Amino acid sequence: MIFLLLAVIEDQRKLYSDFERLAFPHMEPLFNFALWLTGHDKEAGKLLNETYLKAFNFFDKFDQSIDSRMWLFRIMQNSFLSKHKPEAEINFNEAEEYYEKIKKSSKDISSLEKIFTNNFSDDDIRKFVSTLPVQFRMVIVLSDTQNFSYEQIADFVDIPEGTVMSRLHRGRKILFTKMYDSAKSKGYIN
């Protein structure tokens, strides 16, 4: 039994060494993915921790020929979605109406760009994104912070490419209304 245990300890060290090589380089992108999903440093740290522990527990079954980055992102996504269930129904008509109303009163988009850029920090933007409904948030984060293509997002979230586009379209509109409201309430917009 001792020899068996020593052999397994050696095996475990090899496993750790492989895990270190394949998983650790993606820690920073994953942390930033978690930051965008949660909007909070502490929550992002917890999500990263959970992701790596789950990954390590299943690493002996991981096919090392598969893209480890995608594998880790998927684990993080599943961990996140297990605690943040997508809203079953979103009343998008209301959001659309509100968006159209703002759009009419803000003809000059270039001036809005300056207002947003000059007054909102990266933390502010992350917080706006983190308040979006989960299904919109996920596609925006994957597209605009991780540079995933529609095809990659579709495969990752398991939805058609057309749905990816549609969610991005609506999600950005909602994000716009949130940023606009915040800028207005802080007096950046008259």
Place this chain on the structure above:
Amino acid sequence: MELRKDYITALADKENIDPGQLLLIEKEIKENPGLRQDYHVQLLMKQAVTGKNKFRPVPDAVKKKIVKKVSPGEGINFLPGILSRPLVAYGTAAIIIIAVILIIFNLAPQFEDYDFAAEQSGENNMLIQAENNFKALAEGREFPEIISKNPEDIKIFFKQQGVEYSAIIPIYERWNLSGGFVTEENNTKFANLIYGGSGMIIYILQADENIMGNNGAVNLSKDLLKYLDEGNCYTSLRNGNTALITKSSGNIFVVVSGLSLEEVKKSFCNFN
């Protein structure tokens, strides 16, 4: 072709998912100010997120915590990790099973020098009955119902008195058979023998082993019965008297006397 407004998003993202739709939407953006504004909102929001997407390093505390948890020999996941390996899991399971078996065996009394007498209790207990009978004999409250040196006479007497099992009447050089009597417990008759010699009384109660047990007319503890089954002879010194319990030819014998333990063992351990 019907115009789908959400294709302005694909255009903003430079995703060529439907070239026909993209051409159509591009043309429409030039002609329709409202759609153009939508397109710019899409670009603005994309820019707002990508422009503020400054990579933040993983806090040291978080990184250290993860490394610590997955490192061999240090992490809390190391042991579960090892135990999740089939070889070790089966090995560990085998060790646990062996350990449980050993524990179970260790729970059983170590018969060597084990105090079985402490386990004997209750009115139906054969040792207690024998001790009481011996005391009654010594105090003159009990008398032999038959006085005879002839084993056959005593055997016949037992049968006549309703003892259903075949009583064994041993003969000793040193101890003289004096007689016997019959006792009754729970409608079962039992053979009692009395021997004498050197001013000492030796009393023997015997019973068929088949009537032993929880619902039997008399009983002994399971451990003691097991000990006897293994061919052992048990002796104890209680209240100044010695007791010996042994089994022979399907009968259990309890010998109570004032003899020393050594003498009792030497004389009565073997009834054959």
